[in-house]
Amino acid sequence: MAAKKMNAFYAQSGGVTAVINASACGVIETARKHKDKIGKVYAGRNGIIGALTEDLIDTSKESTKAVAGLRTTPSGAFGSCRFKLKSLEANKREYERLIEVFKAHNIGYFFYNGGGDSADTCYKVSQLSETLGYPVQAIHVPKTVDNDLPITDNCPGFGSVAKYIAVSTLEATFDVRSMCATSTKVFVLEVMGRHAGWIAAAGAMASTKDCELPIVVLFPEVLFDQKKFLAKVNGLVKKFGYCTVVVSEGCHYPDGKFLAEQGTRDAFGHAQLGGAAPVVANMVKDALGYKFHWGVADYLQRAARHIASKSDVDQAYAMGKAAVEFALKGHNSVMPTVERVSNAPYKWKVGMAPLSKVANVEKMMPKNFITADGFGITEKCRQYLAPLMKGEDYPSYKDGLPQYVTLKNVAVPKKLSKFDL
Amino acid sequence: MAAKKMNAFYAQSGGVTAVINASACGVIETARKHKDKIGKVYAGRNGIIGALTEDLIDTSKESTKAVAGLRTTPSGAFGSCRFKLKSLEANKREYERLIEVFKAHNIGYFFYNGGGDSADTCYKVSQLSETLGYPVQAIHVPKTVDNDLPITDNCPGFGSVAKYIAVSTLEATFDVRSMCATSTKVFVLEVMGRHAGWIAAAGAMASTKDCELPIVVLFPEVLFDQKKFLAKVNGLVKKFGYCTVVVSEGCHYPDGKFLAEQGTRDAFGHAQLGGAAPVVANMVKDALGYKFHWGVADYLQRAARHIASKSDVDQAYAMGKAAVEFALKGHNSVMPTVERVSNAPYKWKVGMAPLSKVANVEKMMPKNFITADGFGITEKCRQYLAPLMKGEDYPSYKDGLPQYVTLKNVAVPKKLSKFDL
Secondary structure (H helix, E strand, C coil): CCCCCCEEEEEEEECCCHHHHHHHHHHHHHHHHCCCCCCEEEEEECHHHHHHHCEEEEHHHHCHHHHHHHHCCCCCCCCCCCCCEEEEEECHHHHHHHHHHHCCCEEEEEEEEEECCCCCCHHHHHHHHHHHCCEEEEEEECCCCCCCCCCCCCCCCCCHHHHHHHHHEEEEEEEHHHHHCCCEEEEEEEECCCCCCHHHHHHHHHHHCCCCCCCCEEECCCCCCCCHHHHHHHHHHHHHHHHHEECCCCEECCCECCCCCCEECCCCCCCCCCCCCHHHHHHHHHCCCCCCCEEECCCCHHHCCCCCCEHHHHHHHHHHHHHHHHCCCCCEEEEEEEEEEEEECCEEEEEEEEEHHCCCCCCCCCCCCCCCCCEEEEEHHHHHHHHCCHHHHCCCCCCCCCCCCCCCCCCCCCCCCCCCC | CCCCCCEEEEECCCCCCCHHHHHHHHHHHHCCCCCCCCCEEECCCCCCHHCCCEHHHEECCCHHHHHHHHHCCCCCCCCCCCCCCCCCCCHHHHHHHHHHHHHHHEEEEEEEEEHHHHHHHHHHHHHEEEEEEEECCEEEEEECCCCCCCCCCCCCCHHHHHHHHHHHHHHHHHHHHHCCCCCEEEEEECCCCCCEEEEEHHHHCCCCCCCCCCCCECCCCCCCCHHHHHHHHHHHHHHHHEEEEEECCCCCCCCCEEECCCCCCCCCECCCCCHHHHHHHHHCCCCCCCEEEEEEEEHHHHCCHHHHHHHHHHHHHHHHHHHHHHHHCCCCCEEEEEEEECCCCCEEEEEEEEEHCCCCCCCCHHHHCCCCCCCCCCHHHHHHHHHCCCCCCCEEECEECCCCCCCCCCCCCCCCCCCCC
């Protein structure tokens, strides 16, 4: 643990979520409660790039109200980035620069808020004491809509996307059900998840014991079998009159080719424009003749703070808070985790994982979460997902719009020379 | 006005909305309060088709709680349809069948819940007394996400879509703003509205005086000028670092060709699969090189009861209630309307329009609602839109999902022979 009072660095990394700012809120509010030990919290403008370019934001300039507002504001309030530090051997210059910036601004705590790649960066920073002799405590704050970090029961960011996709699938399926007699019979919704089908699985949550709905899920974990898929859709339309298909962007053929890659060319020979949803919709139309509609949720799903899950918001905040508390207890190279205690009632507590076991490990959906036919989720999966979507945590509104905060993001005066990325 | 106690017929028509069931709730609850004058409310299964095929639903079999639940349930609870009655001259057989069904089930009130085409059907039914000697009072209940009915200030269904698109545009734009330093710089969202740009206009509401955001709107009312559009996007990205484009599905070139029609062919020579959003996104990428993401809201926007506008829900209910009250006062061939009284505070009252002036008239956006450059909305438009999006009216939730109702939809025993559509 840092012997004297040191400043903290916090940065957001990778794709943003509806609740990553709730983690930022947890970090900043908790640090402010320990002013005897932690000086200022400096945020990296656009993630780790802000550290490398000495583009730091002084969060002490933000009011208590603005910081509290982060809890209900989606996206990354300080800017995020897609930038992975190479290994120390491959790019020692970047690590030396980090130390230079940390020294110049008296930074002894490093809080990095991101997914798998970011955990790797955080792990490398956590070793700077050993590798380059600079004492810094690096704590990773988990965040990813993909829900693919290991050890933790789930990742903040995922529960809210899951809720958004389940609610949207429910609503769109009710729509199709209304129209199917004379119009659309199949609705296709494309969702995120290039490697893991967690988000797609949430679509199946729209169907419940109280209200059974015909939903077909196409997972990246299940190799796409066109014949089997069309038979499934046809069977459901014959039985219910309609059906909804939730397709993961990562769904692919046995040869690894994504569904979205159809070799389509426009008049100028450019590669095709669409995603997996229009491909699947047209496949159904061509083979079965059913009228279709399709949607692509894209950023709408991961930014949808208006329908965030309360479990998710609470956990995102708790991860930020725990990161600061771990640091104050002298920990380095760890990540707070969500540990599930029970499903009914849903109880969870904060755990701790060593970064060495988190970095570069991807958690896929367990096989027993997917039904035997490959198109749905099992009861075990439902029990896992349900608590994560539970509870509402609405932002406040003014004139019909959520009151999301935009911070002042005042720059800390630079002390060093320019650094070229 | 029907001399003796008669039953009522109610049907939902055309594309459903987040609040059309709130109108159904208004009709049924109000009719139940006047059991001395109105017998049962029979709903058409799948709209007017239910009347023609004598497939009637006995709404008296639904509990008070289930009917109340319609107020917070999106989609069409009785099924809707896309089916327009031809003129009396062109298809007298259908009108005679309607009368046959009305007579068999003692129906003296006809409530038709739909948009422009439906108003035309309702108008024709309202003339049956004159044309074919059957006394029926036909009242149209306005509904359309397109907001294109004349006389009424706005259409129930639109306010909730507007809110959904404004909130989604806000959230996705915050997302792009976070990522633009190293990743996506332009986000494109495709919205409904083939003829009128009302829904697209709502996207621009995400930018406010308190929080200015770079949003470009592509209206169907403004002929698409690629050069001007690309210059606009480039200017905004240069100034803000990012921008969002909200494109109406109806946006088209001066020759009438829709943006979505790019002559794209797949490997089998089938016509292109995508919508306007991927076309616009790729156009930006090709000309300006910016990384993009795109989304297509499709049914998600019109089914999004979870983020419905309270103004919209209240008005949808009020239109259903007023329709019954108008009928009880002896009116025929009319439609209740929303009359705006004031903007600040927002006040409105129920008005009445003759169906002869509603049927087949399409209300486009006024020219002074669109900015001179054709890519935004004026202050006048903001003042019009803001009240329609105002207020939240959340459904109740259980285990993370909205508790939407599915009715029993018990069929009324048939009395007539089969009718082929």
